[in-house]
Amino acid sequence: MMESQGLSTTYASPTLPPLPRQDRVLLHKSSVCSRTYFVVVMVFFHVYIINVIALLLYVYYNNGPGELSTSGGDPMINSESSAHQPLPDPYKSPDLGPPVKIHLPRFEGIRVGHIQKISLVPNRVHEMRTLSLKPLLFEIPDFLSEEECRVVVQLAQLKGLTESQNTASEAREEELEQLDLSPEEIFNLLDLNQDGQLQLQEIVSHSHAQGGMWLAPEGLQEIFAGRKANPDHNGLLSLEEFRRLSTEDAWRFPARLSVKRLQAVQSRRHTWLYQGEGAHRVLQALRSRVTHLTQLPPLLVDLSEPLQVVRYDQGGHHHAHHDSGPIHPETACSHTRLAVNTSTRYETPCRYITVVFYLNSVESGGETTFPVADNRTYEEKALIQNGVSLIDTQKSCDKGNLRVKPTQGTAIFWYNHLSDGKGWVGELDEYSLHGDCVLAHGTKWVANNWINIDPDYQRQARYQKLVAPQQDDERDSTEGLLFWRISLSKFAQHKILIK
């Protein structure tokens, strides 16, 4: 008590008698403390400042400068106010010249449940609700009228629907034939955690990386047991056991398993409807509405795949998949590959955006599922839960994070790719994994509009340059229209092969 009084009066009045020795010691201690305190505070302050700068840089480079900007009428910031603003359209000119870096508009989700007002057609405002942030997924009720839904279904029926099949497995088998690797090398590649054992999940996870074909975990168990490669049935395969597979020429393991793969689609039929000039007014109107919705340059939307109309019958489903593919130097986009004459080994559909239209309401089942939406992390291994894969919509639709019930006229749309941080298309968003739950009864009609953009800007530009003049110069001539239709139907054929 006395000490504290002494201290406080010392600071208050320098005319007081000198402090007793012990107080001076205390004062000395206290000043040492203050210095330490000061140093600690300064260190924390600097660390804090560095953290803030690092965070800002991270956000800037992750989202792209366009998304940080709040000025300049960036159409993605506030769709309510900007829906009718003229967009900078670098695609107007087919000759894109040197890459003038354009920023593709990209909505912000803000938070799940957030509603943005958007203007798609004159004298009408639509509400767009954020369903998830990973992937960036939105729902727009009443995107189509009842009449429009009916017309699209009828046009599809008139054209005729074909069975959606898996044709990828034979191609995959052929590819693996050409892989000249020893059993040890294959084992090493499959052994992700490098513990010298192949866990069931490692093989399952490997199998997930193969063009939309998924391996059923129980199928794997069967193979282990059936081939007696894993006599102790512990679900682990040692190199020795793996070699034993190789002696019976079974070490081309993944290819051999194709018979055990899940059938990616079932009871699903589809057709493609051209939406360009000369198409039915409803189809043209839909395309223009999608352009307004995505706020992308119109020509980019026009050059994308035609509308895919899909019919599911009772029991129909579609296992979880990505609509687009990962970016890889050895992979080319299906849509630009035709034009840029690349010699890459693999081909993938490059679909920046998916828009799904529900053409009828479904009573039971048939939901679109996003099994890992808004998960904290994405891990292939986490897709297997208690031996059942979240990919398998026949078995685990109820375990997914998010399901959208088909309601007539509603559209949902999401970004399959992240931004590259510079305003162009970046990596595949793994969280965009989605599928269809089993349709309990009745029929489900949906339509897909995919917006194709090559993540390689130069390739997209070259493709544009090659294709767009035909459209501009010859739009009115029969020949031009024919060319246009042929090039679009080539896409369609690709998709039929891929699907």
Ligand SMILES: O=C(O)CCC(=O)C(=O)O
């Ligand atoms: O039918 C749906 O709900 C989604 C369709 C889909 O994912 C697809 O066809 O790729």
Ligand SMILES: [Fe+2]
């Ligand atoms: Fe899909």
